[in-house]
Amino acid sequence: MMFSKARRLGQYAFLAVLSNILWTVSAQEMEWACSQRDSQRTGRTPRVVFSTQPFLAWEVQTSGSIYGSPVILSASQTNISNKDIIGVTTSNGKRVKTFQANGVLKWERATAGSCWGGAACSLDGNNGTLFAADGDGFVYAWNLANGALKWSFQNTTSTVSDERRFLADLTPLGTNGVMAGDWTGGSYPNMNGKLYNITGGAVVATRSLFWMDGATTRSEYAGSPVTLSSDGQSAYYVLRSKGNRVRLACFDPQTGQDRWVHEHNPKISSSNLQMAGVTLDEANGRVFFCANFHNLKGSLLY
Numbered sequence: 542m543m544f545s546k547a548r549r550l551g552q553y554a555f556l557a558v559l560s561n562i563l564w565t566v567s568a569q570e571m572e573w574a575c576s577q578r579d580s581q582r583t584g585r586t587p588r589v590v591f592s593t594q595p596f597l598a599w600e601v602q603t604s605g606s607i608y609g610s611p612v613i614l615s616a617s618q619t620n621i622s623n624k625d626i627i628g629v630t631t632s633n634g635k636r637v638k639t640f641q642a643n644g645v646l647k648w649e650r651a652t653a654g655s656c657w658g659g660a661a662c663s664l665d666g667n668n669g670t671l672f673a674a675d676g677d678g679f680v681y682a683w684n685l686a687n688g689a690l691k692w693s694f695q696n697t698t699s700t701v702s703d704e705r706r707f708l709a710d711l712t713p714l715g716t717n718g719v720m721a722g723d724w725t726g727g728s729y730p731n732m733n734g735k736l737y738n739i740t741g742g743a744v745v746a747t748r749s750l751f752w753m754d755g756a757t758t759r760s761e762y763a764g765s766p767v768t769l770s771s772d773g774q775s776a777y778y779v780l781r782s783k784g785n786r787v788r789l790a791c792f793d794p795q796t797g798q799d800r801w802v803h804e805h806n807p808k809i810s811s812s813n814l815q816m817a818g819v820t821l822d823e824a825n826g827r828v829f830f831c832a833n834f835h836n837l838k839g840s841l842l843y
Contacts, residue, residue, distance in 0.1 A: 572625070575661040576610040576710040580769035581821040599644030605634015609659025609710055614669050614685060626685055628671045630656035637673045639685065648688035653677040654706065658766070661711035661719055672719045674707035680721055680739050692742030696723055698735065710766040714773060717741050720794060722750075722763020722778075734762050736778060738794045746797040748790075750780070767794075768819035775800065779817030779830050787832045787841070789819070805843060 577584045612628045625642035632655040639647040654677030661672045668686035675681075678696030683689065696705040705723055712720040718740030734750035750761045761780065768777040773794065780788040780802075791800045820829045832841045 572615065573611065573613040574663065574713050575612060576659045576766060577820070579771075580712050580714070580773075581771060581823065582766070582768050582818065583820060583822075601640065601644050601646070603629060603631055603634065603636075603638060605631025605636055608632050608657050612660050612662045612671070614662040614664070614671075626669075628660050628662060628685075630658070630660050630673050632656055635675070637671070637681070637683070639671065639688070650681070650683060650688055650690075652681065653679050657706075657708045659710040661713040663713040663716050665716040670717065672711050672713065674711055674719075674721055676706040676708070678705035678707065678723065680707065680711075680719065682717065682719075682742070691717075694739050694742050694744070698723055707763075709763050712767045712769055714738060714769060714794060715740065718745070720767035720769065720776060722767065724762040724764075736763060736767055736776070736792075736797075738797070746793075746795055748776070748778070748792050748797040748799075765818050768821060769794065770821065771823060777819040777821070777828060777830075779819060779832065787817075787830075787843070789828070789830050789843070 572578075572586065572588070574580065576582070578586060607629050609630050614626055614628070615624045626647060627640045627642075628637065629640075630637050630652075635652050635655055636649050637652060637656065637660065638649040641647050652673065652675040654675035656673055656675050658674060662685065663670050663672070668684050670691060671683045671685050673681050673683075678698075680694040680696075682691040682693070684691055696707070698705045707721050708724055709722050714720050718738060720736065720738060722736045723734055736748040736750065738745040738747070750763065763778075765779065769775070770777075776792050776794040778790050778792070780790055787805050789803045789805070791802075792798060793800060817830060817832050821827075822829065830843050832843070
């Protein structure tokens with residue numbers, strides 16, 4: 542694996558890559574398919590990282606702030622142009638860029654809006670696919686090898702662009718789809734944010750983020766990515782506070798129907814949950830999730 546980091550300087554950013562790393566890989570590999578490496582958000586890699594002192598291999602100007610994690614995918618171990626391809630999204634630059642392992646720009650594509658979340662990638666048996674979403678409510682899928690657009694999806698939930706935007710990191714689903722969440726606000730019934738299964742440019746299923754708090758109608762925005770089981774049959778998401786409780790939902794990504802919802806009373810604050818995330822430890826049958834409250838009393842890890 543190559544370790545990459547983004548450094549912001551004003552309105553611009555640099556992508557820096559450190560090298561001197563050992564690895565053994567198969568013919569095709571998603572080394573870093575999304576933020577925290579995989580759809581389970583484990584952050585684990587089988588490669589040996591920094592076994593000796595690393596050194597700066599290269600650095601490039603991306604001409605736009607990088608807010609999301611870079612992704613790394615090898616569609617081929619024999620064709621150097623398709624080996625260890627790094628993909629990044631930029632916000633104010635409104636660009637998606639891919640780089641070869643030596644730092645040479647492979648291709649770049651414009652997006653309609655700023656990209657606030659990280660990209661995702663998947664292997665399709667040929668060249669791989671790179672996915673990205675933007676603040677204008679678009680989700681894109683490009684052929685990793687040549688940058689050809691495979692499909693795009695436009696969120697038309699709201700006529701207001703800020704209320705149909707995608708902000709969170711994408712989660713790859715299968716070989717041609719992603720899990721995403723929009724930022725729908727406004728007044729009921731138009732305050733219904735959703736989590737999406739978007740495959741092949743079409744919505745397969747949604748999980749509503751609208752809920753009833755007694756007699757009060759409430760909704761929320763998707764500020765964190767969806768976590769998926771390794772078989773792609775279960776999706777996990779932390780819902781914002783209902784009263785003083787934190788809710789972890791497990792739902793079917795193919796139907797949007799809940800399998801179960803766990804409510805936990807943190808007894809920490811009456812403030813709303815701001816951000817959260819889920820990590821799966823499937824080998825030991827555990828799920829970890831955190832809750833960050835807009836309060837000086839802190840955050841919780843479950």
